[in-house]
Amino acid sequence: MPFEGPSTSLQNLSVAMMDENVEQAKSIITKWDPYATTFAKVTSLFSESRSEAQQFLKSVKDLQRAMDFFSNHHSSSHKLHQAQNLMQLAMKRLEKEFYQILSSNRDHLDPESVSARSSTSGYEGDAGSNDEIQLASESINEVEVFSTLVMSDLRSIADCMISAGYTKECIKIYKILRKSIVDEALYNLGIQRLTSSQIRKMEWEVVELKIKSWLNAVNIAVKSLFLGERIVCDNVFTSEFIRESCFSEITKGGAIHLFQFPESVAECHKSPEKIFKMLDLYDAISELWPHIDIIFSFESLSIVRSRAQNSLIKLGNTIRTMLSEFESAIQNDSSKSPVPRGGLHPRTRYVMNYLSFLTDYRGILPDIMADWRLPENTSLPESYFQNPNPNDHPSSALSVRLAWIILMLLCKLDNSANLYKDLALAYLFLANNLQYVMEKVQNSNLRYLLGKDWVSKHKVTVNQNSANYVRIGWSKVISAIPEDSTETTMSIKEVKHCFNNFNSAFDLAYKTQSSWVVTDKKLREEIKVSIAKKIMPAYQAFYGKHRSLLRTVKYMDSPVRFAPNDLGNYLSDLFYDSGASGSASTSAAAASSSS
Structure with a gap:
């Protein structure tokens, strides 16, 4: 018997182990050959026996090691060919399992449900890093166990297929199924692909309905649908590159269309009366921006972040344009007839209602108006406003702007008072209108922006006008x-x-x-x-x-x-x-x- 050295013995031992790996893999892989038996064709391995499913995955990994060994040391061995055939069968089985789990567990992997369950982690979308998404996906309770197991199975299959070189097949299945879920959800939310030309041709009443629908949908789309899909994707795939590829392809198109709508509306409608809908759109995106920035943090999704930012920029420009036209309408108003009976001027009602509704958006208006200065050669009297320097603070710019608009209104009211032949009636008219202005300030958010001193000073003026009316009229x-x-x-x-x-x-x-x-x-x-x-x-x-x-x-x-x-x-x-x-x-x- 010829003498065998240590290296030869070790190699023979390795061959024997690899042979055994192939044989063990053959046993379980052929059992679950989807084309071999009706049972294997219609039955899910992971549903039938989780322990056997784990054994199947282990066998695939052992088979991979055997293939690597034979490829390096016995490339012409029939065992290598056998292992390759078994690997193909195993991948067919895992493709089928991956597809079955994804399709049969749509409810458990529904993005909105996943994001709702993950909210217990405290993720609010404002910390500025991807760690929050991971934390959200790690927070589970008894109700979440099943969906967590489902994602765990998918992750095990994905890891196995990707390590075996079947990345393309794995992510193709995932992208097709998950994209259909996201697209269907967006459709059910009423998200439509509308161009600027289509919106421009619509009646404003129709556009208003679509804005209302969009406002109802965007919060759900971002904080539930897209967040949930990001969580599922991060749980299924280990590779950051694959996560980005899948999440980007699944959500990019829908997200772009979602944020294209407010941008298109801002381009098409700029009359002052429509400003509040523009503010609603701006407010919604502004509030969701921290979530958008985190959920779509991948570089390949920078276009989504840019689209949302462009919508904010264009909406801001449109809002400023609307306010400029509103101011111009006040300045250019040249009514030549006195208001009957010294009552409220329609301009007074319109302007003050407009401004009081406007200040409901005082949270976002300072950002919109931060770099928007008063027209050239325009200033407020020092005694008119407590802090006439709009550069001190963003909210000061808003306060000064609103105070200036009211001052324009009061100047126009003075002109209207001059139309009365009866001086007593002129003073009564001024008292009426200034009282209305003051009450609107006191009963709206204008009081926070203009301050108590403003109200006190104008109350004095109301009293002066009233006293002048009494003195002259009686x-x-x-x-x-x-x-x-x-x-x-x-x-x-x-x-x-x-x-x-x-x-x-x-x-x-x-x-x-x-x-x-x-x-x-x-x-x-x-x-x-x-x-x-x-x-x-x-x-x-x-x-x-x-x-x-x-x-x-x-x-x-x-x-x-x-x-x-x-x-x-x-x-x-x-x-x-x-x-x-x-x-x-x-x-x-x-x-x-x-x-």
């Missing part, structure tokens, strides 16, 4: 009663003359002003009280002292037409809108009976 009534009438002795003729003067002045003032309005209830009562304080005490004192004197003269028609209470009834009837009344019907009867 001056003849007030002056009809001599200031010293209760201290001096007056003849019957003088008393009668005073009463007649008062009656005429009050009749004229009431007749003239009974159709005037004060729209704010509180201001209405304040003005009435102010008028009463100017008239009632002096008239009551005069009435009390001199009415008895007139009674001493028989057969003389009494000049007294108003008892003090009657005046209160008449005053209470002033300033109501049409359909609202105080006590005019009763006050006339009261005045008649008291006479």
Whole structure:
């Protein structure tokens, strides 16, 4: 018997081990040959026996080692050819298993469900690294066990196929199935592929409905659908390169179309009335940006991040354009007719409602308006605003801009007041409109941007306008009663003359002003009280002292037409809108009976 050296013995031992690996692999691989038996064709290995599935994967790895050995040391061995054939059978089986697990577990691997379950990890999308995605995928509980096992099986199969050189076959199956799931989900969310030309041809009402649908869909698409798909992908594949390839191909197209919509809308619609929908779109993307930046962090998906950023940029530009047109509309308004009855100017309602709704977006407006300065040669009076320097803070730029718009409105109101022939009515008009401006500021987010000092200063102006109205509108009534009438002795003729003067002045003032309005209830009562304080005490004192004197003269028609209470009834009837009344019907009867 020829002598064998240590190296020869070791090589023979290795050959024997590799032969044994091939034989053991042959046993289980041929059992699950998908073309050999009906049982193997219709039955899932991983569903039938997890322990046998693990044995199958181990056998494939052992077979791979045997192939490597024979390829290096016995390349012409029939064992190498046998191992190669077995490997092909094994890969067919694993391809089938990979496909079956993916397709039969769509519900357990649904991206939205996966992302919802993973939310217990505390992932919020704002930490700025890919670690959060991994943390989200690692957080499990009893409810998640099954889907976790499914992803574990897929990962085992993927690792086995990729190490055996069947990467292309593995990821092809994954991409096709998972892309169909994502595309179907986006379709169900109402995400459509619309071009700018298609949107431009639509009626605004139709565009509004599509914006509403998009706003409802985008949050789900980003924080549930795309996040969930990223988690599944990261759990199935070990290789970062393969993860990127799969996730990019599955989600890129849908994500691009998702963020192309707001960009297209921003290009097509720029009238000021549509600004709030643009702000809704901007707000949605801005809020989701941290999530977008993390979920689509792969370099191959930079186009998705760019599309979202471009949408923000174009929406911001459109919003600034809309605000410029809004400001121009205020500046160019040249109404030539006074508002009837001294009421609210339509411009006042429109501008202040617009601004109060605008400040609901005060979280994003400073970013949009950060680099947007007031027009050249434009500045606010130093006394008008507490901090007139918009460069101090981004929110200051917003505050100054809004204060300037309101100042433009007030200047236009001053011009409108000049259209009244009756100066008292002009002041009442100013009081009405400035009160409305001030109330809108106080009852909206404008109060946070303009501050308490702004409100206090304009309240003073409202009071000044009200006082000027009372002074001018009721001056003849007030002056009809001599200031010293209760201290001096007056003849019957003088008393009668005073009463007649008062009656005429009050009749004229009431007749003239009974159709005037004060729209704010509180201001209405304040003005009435102010008028009463100017008239009632002096008239009551005069009435009390001199009415008895007139009674001493028989057969003389009494000049007294108003008892003090009657005046209160008449005053209470002033300033109501049409359909609202105080006590005019009763006050006339009261005045008649008291006479």
